[in-house]
Amino acid sequence: MGELLINNAGVPVLAYQLVSLVMFFAGIYGFFTRRNLMMMLIAVELILNAADINFAVFNRYLFPGEMDGMFFALFTIAIAACETAVAIAIIINLYRNFGNADVDNLKNMKG
Amino acid sequence: MEYTLMLLLLPLATFVLLGLFSNKLNHKTSGMIGTGSLLMVALLSFYAAGEYFTTQKVDAVFQTLVPLNVPWLNMGAKQHIDMGILLDPISVMMLVVISTVSLMVHIYSLGYMKGEKGFQRYYAFLSLFTFSMMGLVLSTNIFQMYIFWELVGVSSYLLIGFYYTKPAAVAASKKAFIVTRFADMFFLIGILVLSYYTQTFDFGTLTSGNSAVFQEAASAKFLGASALVWAMALIFIGGAGKSAMFPLHIWLPDAMEGPTPVSALIHAATMVVAGVYLVARLFPIYVLFTPEVLQGIAYVGAFTSMFAALIAIVQTDIKRVLAFSTISQIGFMMVALGVSKLEGHEGLGYMASMFHLFTHAMFKALLFLGAGSVIHAVHSNEMENMGGLRKQMPITHLTFLTACLAIAGIPPFSGFFSKDEILSATYQYNTGLGIWMTLVAALTAFYMFRLYFSIFWGKEKQHTHPLHESPKSMTFPLIFLAIPTLLGGFVPFGQFVTADRAPYSIHMDWLVAVISVVVALEAIFIARKLYQHPDKKPVVPAALKGFHKAASHRFYVDEVYLFITKKILFNGISRAFTWFDRHVVDGFINGLATATDWFSIRIRVFQSGEIQWYAWVFLFGTLLITALILFV
Numbered sequence: 001m002g003e004l005l006i007n008n009a010g011v012p013v014l015a016y017q018l019v020s021l022v023m024f025f026a027g028i029y030g031f032f033t034r035r036n037l038m039m040m041l042i043a044v045e046l047i048l049n050a051a052d053i054n055f056a057v058f059n060r061y062l063f064p065g066e067m068d069g070m071f072f073a074l075f076t077i078a079i080a081a082c083e084t085a086v087a088i089a090i091i092i093n094l095y096r097n098f099g100n101a102d103v104d105n106l107k108n109m110k111g
Numbered sequence: 112m113e114y115t116l117m118l119l120l121l122p123l124a125t126f127v128l129l130g131l132f133s134n135k136l137n138h139k140t141s142g143m144i145g146t147g148s149l150l151m152v153a154l155l156s157f158y159a160a161g162e163y164f165t166t167q168k169v170d171a172v173f174q175t176l177v178p179l180n181v182p183w184l185n186m187g188a189k190q191h192i193d194m195g196i197l198l199d200p201i202s203v204m205m206l207v208v209i210s211t212v213s214l215m216v217h218i219y220s221l222g223y224m225k226g227e228k229g230f231q232r233y234y235a236f237l238s239l240f241t242f243s244m245m246g247l248v249l250s251t252n253i254f255q256m257y258i259f260w261e262l263v264g265v266s267s268y269l270l271i272g273f274y275y276t277k278p279a280a281v282a283a284s285k286k287a288f289i290v291t292r293f294a295d296m297f298f299l300i301g302i303l304v305l306s307y308y309t310q311t312f313d314f315g316t317l318t319s320g321n322s323a324v325f326q327e328a329a330s331a332k333f334l335g336a337s338a339l340v341w342a343m344a345l346i347f348i349g350g351a352g353k354s355a356m357f358p359l360h361i362w363l364p365d366a367m368e369g370p371t372p373v374s375a376l377i378h379a380a381t382m383v384v385a386g387v388y389l390v391a392r393l394f395p396i397y398v399l400f401t402p403e404v405l406q407g408i409a410y411v412g413a414f415t416s417m418f419a420a421l422i423a424i425v426q427t428d429i430k431r432v433l434a435f436s437t438i439s440q441i442g443f444m445m446v447a448l449g450v451s452k453l454e455g456h457e458g459l460g461y462m463a464s465m466f467h468l469f470t471h472a473m474f475k476a477l478l479f480l481g482a483g484s485v486i487h488a489v490h491s492n493e494m495e496n497m498g499g500l501r502k503q504m505p506i507t508h509l510t511f512l513t514a515c516l517a518i519a520g521i522p523p524f525s526g527f528f529s530k531d532e533i534l535s536a537t538y539q540y541n542t543g544l545g546i547w548m549t550l551v552a553a554l555t556a557f558y559m560f561r562l563y564f565s566i567f568w569g570k571e572k573q574h575t576h577p578l579h580e581s582p583k584s585m586t587f588p589l590i591f592l593a594i595p596t597l598l599g600g601f602v603p604f605g606q607f608v609t610a611d612r613a614p615y616s617i618h619m620d621w622l623v624a625v626i627s628v629v630v631a632l633e634a635i636f637i638a639r640k641l642y643q644h645p646d647k648k649p650v651v652p653a654a655l656k657g658f659h660k661a662a663s664h665r666f667y668v669d670e671v672y673l674f675i676t677k678k679i680l681f682n683g684i685s686r687a688f689t690w691f692d693r694h695v696v697d698g699f700i701n702g703l704a705t706a707t708d709w710f711s712i713r714i715r716v717f718q719s720g721e722i723q724w725y726a727w728v729f730l731f732g733t734l735l736i737t738a739l740i741l742f743v
Contacts, residue, residue: 028730032723107720 016057024050037091037101041084048080112178115159115196115249118206121148122242126235133231145234146217149210149241156210163203164607173612175199175315180251189310195251197314200608201391201465205248208472209381211595213241215588216376219480222584223372223487233273233370240266244381248388252312253302253346256389260298260353263385264291267377271369283365290362294352301345304328308338318395325400343401347390347408354386355438356445357415361669363438367430367492371483374430379437379479380472387444387468394461394610398453409449409540413547416442418666420554424561425662428492429482432562433475436518439555440471446548447533450540451610458610459539462617463532466604470525473599474517477592481511484581484589485566489574494562499571503578508567510589510596515563517596519556519631525599527628528617534627535620549627556631560638568643 023046030043052073059069091101098105125148129141136144167174180195217237224233243262250256265288272284306312308328316324328339348359355363366378377383390397390408397405416439423435444464451460484507489496501508517526530552538545580586605615651659661667717728 031726032730103722106722 013057013061016053020050020053020057023047023053035103037087037094037103040103041087041091044087045080045084048076052076112159112162112176112198114155115198116179118152118155118159118210118245119196119242119249121152121155122238122245124148126238126242129231129235129238133235136231138226138230141231141234142217142221145238146214146221148238149214149217152241152245153210153214156206159198160203160207163198164200167198171613173200173607177251177315183255190306190312192254192312193252194255196249197251198249200612201388202248204465204469204608205388206245208469209241209244209248212376212380212472212476212592213237213244215476215480215592216372219375219483219585219588220370220372222582223483224370227370229273233270236266236269236273237373237376240270240377240382244385247385250314252314253305253317253393254312256392257295257299257302260349260385261295263382264288264295264353267291267366267382270373270377271366273370273373274368277368280368283362283368287362287366290359291352294349294359297345298349298352301342301347301349304338304345305342308342314392318393320395320399322400325396329400339396340401340404343393343397343404344407346393347386347404350386350389351411352386353389354383354441354445355415356386356411356442357418358668360415360419360438361665361672364431364434364665367428367434371430371479371486374434375476375479375483378434379475383437383441384444384468384472387441387448387464390445390448391461391465394448394451395453397448398451398610405449407449409446409544412442412445412447412449413544413551414442415439416446416551417547417554420551420558422662422665423558424554425659427494429485429494429497429562429566430479430492432558433478433482436478436555436558437475439551440467440475440518443530443533443548443551444468444471446544447536450536450544453610455611455613455615457539458615459532460536461610462605462608462615463529463536465608467526467529467533469602469604470517470529470595470599473592473595474514474524474526477510477514477589477596478518480585480588480592481507481514484585485511487581487585488578494565496572497566498569499567500578501567504567504580506580506586506589510593511567512563513593513596515559518559519635520552520627521556521631521635522624522628523597523600525596527624528600529604531619531624531627532617535623538620538623545623549630552627553630553634556634557638560635561642564638564642 027043027046027048027050030046031040034040034043055069055073055076059066059072063069094105095101125145129136129145133141163176164173167176176198178196178198180193182191183194184192186192217234220233220237224230227233240263243259243266246259247256247263250259268284268288271287272280274280302312305317305328308331309317309324311317311324322329325339328342329337331338333341350356352359363378363383367374369378397408419435419438419442423432423439426432426435444467447460447464447467449460451458451462451464453461484504485497485500486492488500488504491497513524517524520527520530522528534545534548534552537548603617605617609615664670
C-alpha cells in the first residue's frame with residue numbers, strides 16, 4: 001500500500017479513493033432513504049460517478065502508459081446519459097399519472 | 112449387364128418428374144411420359160431376359176449374376192448392407208412379368224382413367240410402384256429386399272387410396288397398410304434373427320446351401336425350436352402378409368376399392384406374389400435346413416386356397432370374386448413350393464410354382480382388366496347389374512373367356528399346364544393333399560364360370576345409357592394379354608426356371624391331367640346350368656344355406672379381427688396402458704406443475720413492487736456474498 005499513498009504529482013491516490021468512497025456511500029444512502037424518484041436518480045448517478053473516478057484513478061496510477069480505464073470511464077458516462085434519459089421519461093410519465101414522483105407509486109405497476 | 116440399372120432408374124425418374132410437375136403437365140402428356148418410360152423398361156427387360164437366358168449358362172446350369180453391388184451401410188466389422196442388382200432365373204422371369212403387366216396397365220389406364228382428377232398423380236404412383244417392384248426382385252440381399260418390400264407396400268397404399276374422397280377407399284388403404292405392416296414386423300424380426308446368427312444379409316451366401324453359415328443359427332434354441340426355424344418362419348409370415356395367406360388375407364379383398372387397373376397390376380399379378388417370390392428366393396434354406404417350415408408353408412397354402420375358393424363362390428362383387436380367386440391361386444403357388452425338393456425331378460413343385468406365377472400373372476391381369484372394362488361400361492361392380500354383355504362387348508367377352516378357361520385349367524390354355532404341374536407335384540408329395548388341391552381346382556372352375564356366365568350371359572339388364580365396347584387403349588391390353596394366356600403353356604418353362612437351375616423337361620402326368628380336366632369341365636357345366644339361362648335364378652339349396660351365409664360373410668374372419676382388436680386389445684390391454692398414461696405419466700407432469708404453482712404462490716410476497724426493498728435485498732445479498740468470499 002505504501003507506494004500508493006505518495007505519487008509524483010503530490011496528490012496521493014488515497015485522496016481520490018476517499019472522494020470516490022464518500023460519493024459511493026452518499027449515493028447508496030440517498031438511494032435507500034429518498035422517496036422522490038428524481039432524488040433516487042441523482043443518487044444512482046453519484047454511485048456511477050464514484051465508479052468512474054475509480055476507473056480513471058486506477059488507470060492513472062497502476063497502468064500509466066495505457067488508456068483503457070479512461071475509455072471505460074467515458075463509455076460509462078455515455079451509458080449513464082442514456083439511462084438517465086430513459087429514467088426521466090419514466091418518471092415524467094409517473095408524475096403525469098400520479099401527480100408526484102413518489103417511489104411508492106411504482107407498487108401500482110406490479111403485475 | 113449393368114444396363115439393368117436403368118430398369119430401376121427409369122421408373123424412378125418418371126415418378127419424380129410426374130410427381131414434381133403434376134400441376135404443369137396435362138393429362139395426355141403425363142400419361143404419355145409414364146407409358147413411354149414403361150415401354151422402354153419393358154423392352155429393356157425383354158432384352159435382358161433374352162441375353163440372360165442365352166448367355167449365362169455354364170455347364171447347363173444358369174449362373175447368378177451380380178452386375179452391381181455397392182456397400183451402402185456398414186454395421187460393425189462384418190455386417191454391411193449392400194445395394195445392388197442380382198440376376199438369376201427367377202428375378203429375370205419376374206422382370207418380364209412385372210414389365211409386361213405394368214406396361215399393359217399403363218396403356219389400359221390411358222382409357223380407363225381418362226378425365227379422372229389426379230391423373231398425373233396416378234401415373235406417378237404407378238411409376239413408383241414399378242420402381243419398387245423391380246427393386247424388390249433385383250435385390251442382392253434380404254435387407255435391400257425389405258426396403259423395397261416396404262416401398263411396394265407404400266405405393267400399394269397410395270394407389271388403393273387413390274380415390275381419397277371415398278371413405279371406403281381410405282379405410283381399405285389403411286387396412287392394407289396396417290395388415291401388411293403387421294406382417295412385415297415379423298419379417299423384420301426374422302431378418303434380424305437370421306442375420307444376427309449368420310452375420311450376413313447376402314442372398315448369395317444365404318442360399319449357397321453351405322451348412323456352416325447356419326451352424327450357429329441351427330444350434331441356438333428358443334422355445335423348443337432352433338433360431339433358424341424361428342427366423343425362417345417369421346420371414347414367411349412377412350411373405351404371407353404380402354401374399355394374403357390366411358389369416359392375413361383380409362386386406363386384399365378390400366384393396367379392390369382402388370382403381371381396377373391397379374388391382375390388376377398390384378393385387379393380382381405382381382405385388383401379391385412377392386411372398387411367393389420371397390419363399391422361392393430363400394428356397395434352398397427352407398428345403399435344406401428348415402423342412403418343417405416348408406411343410407407349414409404347404410399346409411398354409413393348401414388351407415388358404417380352399418378357404419378363398421369357397422368364399423369366391425358366393426361373392427357378388429366381380430372384383431371381390433377375382434380378389435378371392437387371386438388368394439386361392441397364390442395358395443396354389445405356396446403349396447407347390449411347400450411340397451418341392453431341390454434336386455432334379457423332385458424339384459417339380461418349385462418349377463411349377465414359378466410357372467404358375469408367370470401364367471397366373473398374365474391371365475389374372477387379363478381378368479382384372481376385363482372386369483375393369485365391364486365396370487367401365489356398366490358403372491357398377493355388382494353382378495346383378497350385369498348380364499348378356501357378350502353382344503355389346505365382344506372383345507372383352509372373348510378375352511375374358513380365354514382367361515376363364517386358362518384359370519379353370521382347360522387345355523391348351525396356359526393355366527392348364529402350370530396348374531397340372533402343381534397338381535402332379537402335390538400328388539407326388541401326398542395323395543390327400545393332391546385330392547384337396549384338385550377339389551380347389553374344381554371350385555376355381557366353378558366360381559370363374561359363375562362369374563363369366565353372370566356377366567356375359569343370363570338376363571340382360573336395363574341400363575340408363577347404351578352399353579358399348581371400351582376404347583382401343585383398353586381393348587389392346589386385353590388382346591395383348593390374351594396371347595400369353597392362350598400360348599403361355601407352351602413356353603418350355605422347365606428349361607429356364609428350376610429349383611437347381613439345371614434344365615428340366617416337363618412330363619405331363621396324364622392321369623392327373625385327365626382327372627383335373629374332367630373335374631374342371633364338370634364344374635363348368637354345373638355353372639352353366641345354374642347361371643347361363645336368362646330367366647332362371649339359381650336358388651341356394653336348404654342344406655347349404657348356413658354355408659352360404661357364412662361364406663358371404665367371408666367366414667367371419669374380419670369379425671374375429673375386429674373382436675380381437677376392439678374388444679381384447681383396445682378394451683383390455685390399451686385400457687391399462689391408457690390408465691398408466693393418464694394417471695402415472697400425466698400425473699407426474701401435473702404434479703410438477705402443481706408443485707411449481709404452490710411454491711410460486713408462497714414466494715410471490717417477496718415481489719412487493721417496492722423498489723427500495725429490492726435494493727435492500729440486493730445490498731444485503733452483495734454484502735453476504737462479499738463476506739462469504741472474504742471470510743470463508
